[in-house]
Amino acid sequence: MACVLCASSNEVEFPSEIILHFPFSGLENLDKNGVFVYPKVLVCLDCGFSCFTTPETEAPALANGVGRQMKARNRRSVTAAEVERLRIA
Numbered sequence: 001m002a003c004v005l006c007a008s009s010n011e012v013e014f015p016s017e018i019i020l021h022f023p024f025s026g027l028e029n030l031d032k033n034g035v036f037v038y039p040k041v042l043v044c045l046d047c048g049f050s051c052f053t054t055p056e057t058e059a060p061a062l063a064n065g066v067g068r069q070m071k072a073r074n075r076r077s078v079t080a081a082e083v084e085r086l087r088i089a
């Protein structure tokens with residue numbers, strides 16, 4: 001797969017641990033702990049563009065934290081083509 005930003009094939013996938021904090025407005029959500037997620041991050045070693053997909057097993061904790069429910073069906077990873085379309089829009 002080529003980098004969606006510069007088309008380089010010089011990409012490497014790295015294991016990671018990331019804390020995602022909930023969006024806040026004023027004092028709302030400031031008291032909530034972040035959620036640890038452990039995605040593999042794909043990094044372009046030429047331009048630095050990076051992307052990851054939150055693992056399905058970890059996404060419900062994020063949905064719960066923002067007061068939403070995940071759709072149980074039709075969950076899947078975003079394809080590279082979809083990422084490209086989002087970047088163009």
Ligand SMILES: [Zn+2]
Nearest residue numbers: 003006044047
């Ligand atoms: Zn790149």
